[in-house]
Every structure is written in C-alpha cells, then in structure tokens.
Amino acid sequence: xxxxxxxxxxxxxxxxxxxxxxxxxxxxxxxxxxxxxxxxxxxxxxxxxxxxxxxxxxxxxxxxxxxxxxxxxxxxxxxxxxxxxxxxxxxxxxxxxxxxxxxxxxxxxxxxxxxxxxxxxxxxxxxxxxxxxxxxxxxxxxxxxxxxxxxxxxxxxxxxxxxxxxxxxxxxxxxxxxxxxxxxxxxxxxxxxxxxxxxxxxxxxxxxxxxxxxxxxxxxxxxxxxxxxxxxxxxxxxxxxxxxxxxxxxxxxxxxxxxxxxxxxxxxxxxxxxxxxxxxxxxxxxxxxxxxxxxxxxxxxxxxxxxxxxxxxxxxxxxxxxxxxxxxxxxxxxxxxxxxxxxxxxxxxxxxx
Amino acid sequence: xxxxxxxxxxxxxxxxxxxxxxxxxxxxxxxxxxxxxxxxxxxxxxxxxxxxxxxxxxxxxxxxxxxxxxxxxxxxxxxxxxxxxxxxxxxxxxxxxxxxxxxxxxxxxxxxxxxxxxxxxxxxxxxxxxxxxxxxxxxxxxxxxxxxxxxxxxxxxxxxxxxxxxxxxxxxxxxxxxxxxxxxxxxxxxxxxxxxxxxxxxxxxxxxxxxxxxxxxxxxxxxxxxxxxxxxxxxxxxxxxxxxxxxxxxxxxxxxxxxxxx
Amino acid sequence: xxxxxxxxxxxxxxxxxxxxxxxxxxxxxxxxxxxxxxxxxxxxxxxxxxxxxxxxxxxxxxxxxxxxxxxxxxxxxxxxxxxxxxxxxxxxxxxxxxxxxxxxxxxxxxxxxxxxxxxxxxxxxxxxxxxxxxxxxxxxxxxxxxxxxxxxxxxxxxxxxxxxxxxxxxxxxxxxxxxxxxxxxxxxxxxxxxxxxxxxxxxxxxxxxxxxxxxxxxxxxxxxxxxxxxxxxxxxxxxxxxxxxxxxxxxxxxxxxxxxxxxxxxxxxxxxxxxxxxxxxxxxxxxxxxxxxxxxxxxx
Numbered sequence: 065x066x067x068x069x070x071x072x073x074x075x076x077x078x079x080x081x082x083x084x085x086x087x088x089x090x091x092x093x094x095x096x097x098x099x100x101x102x103x104x105x106x107x108x109x110x111x112x113x114x115x116x117x118x119x120x121x122x123x124x125x126x127x128x129x130x131x132x133x134x135x136x137x138x139x140x141x142x143x144x145x146x147x148x149x150x151x152x153x154x155x156x157x158x159x160x161x162x163x164x165x166x167x168x169x170x171x172x173x174x175x176x177x178x179x180x181x182x183x184x185x186x187x188x189x190x191x192x193x194x195x196x197x198x199x200x201x202x203x204x205x206x207x208x209x210x211x212x213x214x215x216x217x218x219x220x221x222x223x224x225x226x227x228x229x230x231x232x233x234x235x236x237x238x239x240x241x242x243x244x245x246x247x248x249x250x251x252x253x254x255x256x257x258x259x260x261x262x263x264x265x266x267x268x269x270x271x272x273x274x275x276x277x278x279x280x281x282x283x284x285x286x287x288x289x290x291x292x293x294x295x296x297x298x299x300x301x302x303x304x305x306x307x308x309x310x311x312x313x314x315x316x317x318x319x320x321x322x323x324x325x326x327x328x329x330x331x332x333x334x335x336x337x338x339x340x341x342x343x344x345x346x347x348x349x350x351x352x353x354x355x356x357x358x359x360x361x362x363x364x365x366x367x368x369x370x371x372x373x374x375x376x377x378x379x380x381x382x383x384x385x386x387x388x389x390x391x392x393x394x395x396x397x398x399x400x401x402x403x404x405x406x407x408x409x410x411x412x413x414x415x416x417x
Numbered sequence: 418x419x420x421x422x423x424x425x426x427x428x429x430x431x432x433x434x435x436x437x438x439x440x441x442x443x444x445x446x447x448x449x450x451x452x453x454x455x456x457x458x459x460x461x462x463x464x465x466x467x468x469x470x471x472x473x474x475x476x477x478x479x480x481x482x483x484x485x486x487x488x489x490x491x492x493x494x495x496x497x498x499x500x501x502x503x504x505x506x507x508x509x510x511x512x513x514x515x516x517x518x519x520x521x522x523x524x525x526x527x528x529x530x531x532x533x534x535x536x537x538x539x540x541x542x543x544x545x546x547x548x549x550x551x552x553x554x555x556x557x558x559x560x561x562x563x564x565x566x567x568x569x570x571x572x573x574x575x576x577x578x579x580x581x582x583x584x585x586x587x588x589x590x591x592x593x594x595x596x597x598x599x600x601x602x603x604x605x606x607x608x609x610x611x612x613x614x615x616x617x618x619x620x621x622x623x624x625x626x627x628x629x630x631x632x633x634x635x636x637x638x639x640x641x642x643x644x645x646x647x648x649x650x651x652x653x654x655x656x657x658x659x660x661x662x663x664x665x666x667x668x669x670x671x672x673x674x675x676x677x678x679x
Numbered sequence: 680x681x682x683x684x685x686x687x688x689x690x691x692x693x694x695x696x697x698x699x700x701x702x703x704x705x706x707x708x709x710x711x712x713x714x715x716x717x718x719x720x721x722x723x724x725x726x727x728x729x730x731x732x733x734x735x736x737x738x739x740x741x742x743x744x745x746x747x748x749x750x751x752x753x754x755x756x757x758x759x760x761x762x763x764x765x766x767x768x769x770x771x772x773x774x775x776x777x778x779x780x781x782x783x784x785x786x787x788x789x790x791x792x793x794x795x796x797x798x799x800x801x802x803x804x805x806x807x808x809x810x811x812x813x814x815x816x817x818x819x820x821x822x823x824x825x826x827x828x829x830x831x832x833x834x835x836x837x838x839x840x841x842x843x844x845x846x847x848x849x850x851x852x853x854x855x856x857x858x859x860x861x862x863x864x865x866x867x868x869x870x871x872x873x874x875x876x877x878x879x880x881x882x883x884x885x886x887x888x889x890x891x892x893x894x895x896x897x898x899x900x901x902x903x904x905x906x907x908x909x910x911x912x913x914x915x916x917x918x919x920x921x922x923x924x925x926x927x928x929x930x931x932x933x934x935x936x937x938x939x940x941x942x943x944x945x946x947x948x949x950x951x952x953x954x955x956x957x958x959x960x961x962x963x964x965x966x967x968x969x970x971x972x973x974x975x976x977x978x979x
Contacts, residue, residue: 305772306772306775308765309836310775310786312735312760323786
C-alpha cells in the first residue's frame with residue numbers, strides 16, 4: 065500500500081523491517097534452523113565456547129569447505145574447563161542434514177535441518193551450563209518473546225481502543241467512571257503490578273499456562289494508557305459534522321463508534337502499537353529473568369539471560385549475553401519502524417519538488 | 418497614474434509526484450498608484466499564490482519564473498535582507514483569517530510595539546504611543562486602552578481585522594495586499610471593513626490589491642478587476658466595463674451567475 | 680397544519696460558569712412544500728436551532744411540532760429521523776472521508792429500508808441523476824469530488840428516506856458563486872418535484888430571496904421580525920433588518936460592536952432609534968398582514 069511505498073524510501077526503516085522479518089521467520093522456522101533441540105543437553109560440552117568454523121586445513125587438504133574440529137577440555141587449577149580444538153580429525157559442516165524430528169509449521173513431520181555436523185557438536189553461539197546450544201535456544205526463545213510482544217500489544221489495543229472510543233464518544237458519566245478507572249490503573253507502577261499479579265498465581269504452572277498468564281497480565285496493564293489517548297481522539301472526533309450527519313440520519317451510536325470513530329484512530333493506534341511492542345518484550349523478559357515467567361527447560365530470551373546474572377559468568381562465558389543483544393536489536397527495530405510510521409502518517413503531508 | 422508594481426509573465430509551478438502543477442501561468446498586470454485592483458477568482462484559481470508571490474513568501478518548494486518589478490527592482494532577485502525591508506514596511510499583507518496576523522500568547526499592545534520597534538526602529542515611548550493612537554483612530558477602533566491590554570482570543574473577528582489593518586498602516590506602506598480580508602466575517606462587519614478600505618485609499622493614497630471570490634465586494638470597492646481562473650489571467654478591465662460587457666467566456670459565465678443571484 | 684412549528688424554544692449552554700442563552704424563546708414555522716428562510720449573523724443561534732430541531736440537543740423549554748407530532752420528546756425519534764434531515768455548510772466535513780459515496784448512501788438507506796447492495800446501486804444511480812451527477816460519482820471518495828459535486832451528494836443523501844423537511848444550514852457559503860447559482864436552481868427543482876419543505880439558514884439576505892416564502896430574522900437567540908418575503912424586502916420594519924439589508928448592499932459604514940444587554944431589547948446598544956420604552960423587552964406582534972415585529976417602532 066501507500067504506506068509501504070513511503071516506508072521503502074527510508075533506509076533505516078527498511079533495515080528494521082528486514083531485521084524484524086528475519087527474526088520472525090527465524091521464530092517460525094526455529095526447528096528447521098536449529099541444529100539441536102532446545103533441551104538437548106550434553107555433559108561433554110558444559111559452557112563450551114562458540115565453535116570456530118574453519119575453511120582451510122592444509123594438512124588434511126580441505127579448501128573452501130566449512131568444517132569444525134572436535135572440542136576437548138582439561139580442568140585447570142580453578143576447576144574450570146578449558147576447551148581446545150583437537151585438530152586430528154576434520155568434521156565437515158553439511159547442509160540440509162537429518163537431525164531430530166519435528167513438525168514443520170506444526171503440520172508436516174520431517175527431520176531436515178538447515179545445517180549440522182555428525183559426530184561432534186557445533187555451537188554457533190556457544191553452550192550454556194548444561195551443554196545446550198545457545199543458538200538453538202535463542203531461536204526457540206524468540207518464539208515466546210516475539211509472539212508475546214505482538215499478541216500482548218494486540219489484545220491491549222483491542223481493549224484500549226474499544227474502551228477509549230466508548231468513553232470519549234458518550235462523555236458524561238460513562239466517561240467519568242471509565243477515566244477514573246483508567247487513572248487508577250495507571251497509578252500503580254507497571255513493573256510492580258506485574259510482579260504482584262504473577263505472584264498471586266501458583267509458582268509452578270505448566271509452560272503453556274505461564275505463557276497465557278503473562279499475556280493476560282501484560283494486556284491488563286497496557287490497555288489503560290492507550291484508552292486514555294483514544295478517548296481524547298474520540299472526544300474531538302464526535303464533534304465533526306459527519307458524525308452529526310450520521311446521528312441525524314438515525315445511525316445507532318454503536319455503529320457510529322465502530323464505523324466512523326474507531327477507523328479514524330487507526331493512524332495513531334498503529335504507531336502506538338508498534339512503539340509499545342518492545343515494552344511487552346521487555347516485560348516478558350523481566351518476568352522470565354526473575355524466574356517468574358517461562359520456566360526451564362523451555363527457552364525465552366529472558367530466562368536465557370538469567371544465567372548472565374552473575375558478573376563471573378559474564379566474564380568467563382561472554383557469549384551468554386547474546387540473547388540480550390537480540391532483545392536490544394529487536395526493540396530498536398520496532399522503535400525505528402514506529403517512528404518512521406509516525407512520520408509517514410503525520411497528517412500534514414507536503415508537496416515536494 | 419504611474420505604475421507602482423508590475424508583474425511580468427509570472428508563473429508558479431509545484432511538482433507533485435512527477436507531475437507539474439501550475440498555480441499561476443504567465444500572469445501579467447500592473448498596479449497603478451492609488452488604485453484598488455481586485456483579483457477575482459474561485460478557489461484554486463491561484464489568487465492567494467499571487468498575493469504571496471509578490472512578497473516572495475511562497476513555499477521554498479515552489480518554482481517561479483517571471484518578474485515582479487517594485488521600485489525598479491525584481492522582487493525575486495532581492496536578498497532576504499532587502500525583502501525584510503519591503504515586507505510589511507513597503508508592501509503590507511492582510512490575511513483572510515483575522516487571528517492569523519497575531520501571536521495568541523502576546524497582548525495586542527506588546528505586538529504593536531514590537532512591530533514598530535522591529536520595522537521602523539522606533540523605541541521612544543511617546544512617539545510609539547502617538548503612532549499607535551493615530552492608527553487606531555484611523556481604523557475607527559474605540560476603547561484603545563482595553564484593546565491594547567487584551568489578548569487576541571478575547572476580541573471579535575471584526576475587531577482583529579481592524580487591528581491587523583491598523584498594524585499595517587502604522588508602517589505607512591505603499592501597497593497593501595488584502596487576501597480575502599472579509600471572507601470570514603459577518604456581513605455587517607464586512608460592509609464596515611470595505612468602507613474602511615475605501616476611506617484609507619482616499620486619505621492615505623494607498624494602493625491595494627484586493628483578493629476576493631465575492632463579485633459583490635469587487636464591484637463596490639475596486640477600480641479595476643482582474644479575473645483569474647486555474648492560474649491564468651482571463652481578463653483585466655475597468656470595473657464597470659467588466660460587469661457590463663465581459664469579453665472572456667469564463668468571465669461571462671461568472672458575471673451571468675452573479676446577475677442571476679442579484 | 681404547518682409542516683414545522685416551533686414554539687417558544689429555549690436552549691441554554693453553560694460556558695465558563697456563565698449561562699449563555701443561545702435560544703431565548705424562538706418561534707418559527709415552515710409550510711408544507713415551501714421554504715422558510717432563517718437569516719442572522721454568526722452567533723445568533725441559527726445553527727443551534729437547527730440542531731435542536733433534529734434532536735441533537737434537547738431544548739430547555741418550548742415545543743416543536745413536525746406534521747402535528749411533537750418531536751421534542753424522545754419518543755418520536757424514528758418519526759423525526761424519517762421526516763427531517765439536514766444539509767451542512769461544508770460538504771467535505773459532512774461525509775466520512777474514508778467512505779466512498781456508495782457507502783455513505785447505503786448507510787443512510789439501511790436505517791429504514793432493507794435492500795441488498797445490488798438493488799441499492801440501481802436506486803442510487805437514479806438518485807444521482809436527480810441531483811444532476813454522473814453515475815461514476817457513486818464509487819468516488821469525497822476528496823475526489825469538487826465542492827459543488829459533493830454538496831449535491833450531501834443533498835442526495837439527505838433525500839434518501841424521503842423526508843418532508845430539509846434543513847439547510849448555509850449550504851452554499853463554502854461554494855463559489857457559479858456553483859452557488861447551480862445549487863440554488865437544483866434546490867428549487869427538488870422542492871417542486873418532491874414537495875419538500877426547506878428551512879434555509881443563511882446570513883445572506885440577498886441569497887434567500889430566490890427560495891424563500893417566509894423570511895425570519897434572528898438576533899441573539901430571538902426572532903425579531905418575520906414576514907412573507909416581499910414584505911421584508913419592501914418594508915423592513917425592525918432596525919436590525921434594515922441594518923442587515925444595508926450591510927448586504929455593502930452600504931453600511933459604521934455601527935457599534937454587538938453586545939447583549941442585561942435586560943430589555945437585545946438590539947438596544949446598536950439601535951439608532953432607541954427610546955426609553957426599549958428597556959422593556961418587546962414581543963412579536965402582528966403589524967400588518969402576516970408581518971410580525973418585535974419592536975416599539977410601529978412605522979419603521
């Protein structure tokens with residue numbers, strides 16, 4: 065559409081869109097892209113650093129083909145594992161290999177993965193305390209983190225727009241009551257409200273239950289601020305002549321709100337939704353980081369970062385921070401996209417030479 | 418009467434999505450000293466663009482060609498410095514929306530003093546008060562003290578437009594461009610403002626370019642009338658001649674509609 | 680029985696803790712198939728009156744009868760909607776800019792009539808013809824049409840459910856002069872064909888001459904004079920009416936600013952003929968044949 069055409073003009077916006085598309089595609093095709101399952105642990109590879117992928121080995125006469133060596137370790141004086149490469153044997157990296165079984169897009173059963181190695185482990189981003197591949201876990205984690213962002217924002221806005229439009233359109237007592245409610249909701253600091261709500265449910269729930277619970281909590285906190293803005297817009301929109309005309313024709317209030325008030329809030333709402341998604345991603349990350357969200361062995365970017373809570377770990381195993389980079393990049397992309405959309409949808413559009 | 422402003426082959430072009438749009442196309446005319454020249458046209462005819470071009474106030478994305486000669490120089494060739502000397506000081510502008518001439522957060526008095534200070538370099542209190550008083554008298558505004566202390570939003574449209582005119586004539590301009598100055602006002606106020614313009618023309622020998630879509634007004638106030646349609650000047654004649662025997666087909670249509678509604 | 684009868688309608692607003700009497704005892708009527716013109720300047724209350732008639736604001740006092748039915752109460756809403764419609768000043772603001780003409784029409788139609796979309800298209804094409812618009816207008820967006828075309832669309836939409844009364848609030852003020860002329864002709868044609876009564880609201884006394892049977896002059900929330908059209912122009916009695924006529928001819932040179940006095944005749948501060956007796960508010964009395972005046976000046 066017209067919006068997309070405008071968006072293409074900005075390199076920053078396009079870059080963000082591309083990145084986000086890659087992330088979301090990564091989430092959808094996580095099984096295909098990960099060499100290992102998210103819970104596949106391996107005691108031989110605890111805290112293994114990222115595997116170096118080589119392309120040249122003169123002794124073994126390998127040129128321009130990716131391969132890895134086996135990682136062995138020894139225990140040093142501090143009882144830490146020090147990993148080193150065993151260059152005796154070359155393990156080529158193959159593409160479209162067979163691996164663990166999964167259902168592609170939830171429908172088709174298959175076991176093909178994008179890449180893999182047989183015999184040794186290939187950790188693109190290193191391994192965690194249980195020897196699980198961080199890269200795979202990040203991909204699986206993105207499913208949770210990115211989807212909660214979208215769904216949470218979606219539900220919040222759905223409720224917020226409806227409530228705001230009704231409040232603004234009718235005014236009077238209805239508006240008063242609803243706005244006082246909104247203000248009460250906004251008074252409580254969001255983060256603590258989130259913790260309190262989570263704590264009021266039993267700590268050990270199944271992963272699916274926790275997932276849904278987090279979405280409900282985040283939506284519950286988020287709808288208030290959007291309701292207030294939409295209510296302001298509805299308040300001014302309802303004075304427009306075409307609303308009066310519709311009333312005079314006899315169109316019911318409900319239809320007026322749905323057909324004439326709410327669609328005119330879409331420009332603002334779209335920008336606001338996109339700009340708020342990082343908040344939901346971070347909200348889920350915060351909960352999971354503190355152990356109140358997604359539980360092990362399931363992965364989410366937040367709970368992947370929980371092992372990064374100690375400075376010791378970060379110093380010795382710096383790759384453990386990678387999930388944080390993903391959070392930052394995806395949040396930034398949403399912000400850039402939101403700002404670009406805001407500029408495009410700005411009501412004053414000028415003629416250019 | 419000598420010519421005080423000459424417009425030669427003025428064209429104003431905007432480029433919108435690869436297309437060229439002519440706001441004005443090869444418009445040429447002169448303004449004689451002491452006359453009220455009407456620029457009549459419907460919405461989209463380019464009349465406001467014409468008014469803004471004379472003061473070089475167009476959007477920087479507009480492409481202009483042609484000349485506007487004032488005091489022997491082409492306005493488009495002047496530097497910003499020179500233009501600042503002309504705007505307001507030698508050529509004044511009255512807007513359609515009365516409140517548009519004012520800063521809503523400053524009192525009328527403050528703005529009046531600011532104008533005199535910036536444009537005429539006048540700082541001496543007595544002189545400034547005298548000029549303000551004279552201007553108010555000339556536009557027949559009463560309650561001078563109260564108005565000077567007021568903010569624009571507390572005053573009516575008619576009062577604001579009179580004040581805008583007062584601001585303009587205080588700088589003793591040679592030309593006044595009035596862009597639909599009464600379109601947003603009630604008929605009773607409109608009538609009074611029109612007579613104010615006529616009086617100012619007499620008393621100050623002011624030359625006025627009066628832009629309007631209202632033929633009624635043009636008939637009463639103007640000496641000559643220039644008709645614009647879609648950026649082109651269709652006809653420019655003495656008022657009575659235009660109404661009696663319009664030559665251009667578009668003008669004929671206009672006059673016919675006008676007579677029909679008489 | 681008159682098509683529309685308004686009796687002593689009052690509407691008050693509260694603005695910054697003060698009571699603003701937008702309508703302070705208005706009496707007006709419209710006959711079947713005829714036009715009554717309501718003339719006054721901005722702020723006199725004419726738009727407020729229009730909104731009260733169509734039920735957007737409930738009046739503080741007074742009664743309004745449409746074809747004998749009292750419409751001031753909420754019970755007769757459907758009757759009101761069917762029989763009275765309104766056309767606004769700015770056509771671009773009267774239609775939802777995101778809706779094509781077809782949908783604006785269809786929305787109006789579906790309130791009282793069940794018609795599927797295909798039949799509706801045929802019906803609307805006829806409707807467009809009756810307001811002298813080409814068929815393809817049906818699928819356009821408001822911003823793709825000119826002011827004149829769009830106002831015709833608004834007029835067409837108001838006629839969809841065949842109302843007996845059409846209130847036109849300054850319908851040509853935002854239009855050019857040649858378009859105005861054509862719209863006036865269109866309105867005359869519609870009135871003749873469909874026998875719709877018009878309440879034509881305007882500030883332009885010259886314009887209403889073409890349509891009006893009765894002219895009502897309004898000032899600060901009250902009708903100060905009304906009469907059949909010819910009498911108003913030939914023999915204006917109220918000083919305000921005379922003022923308006925003078926201003927319309929652009930002959931008015933000086934008059935004090937309008938202010939509303941505490942009591943007595945509203946026009947007192949600006950009246951050139953003020954007398955002692957004017958400190959008591961005058962009421963509308965019949966001076967001559969159907970010519971009503973609220974003033975103590977009998978002979979004008």
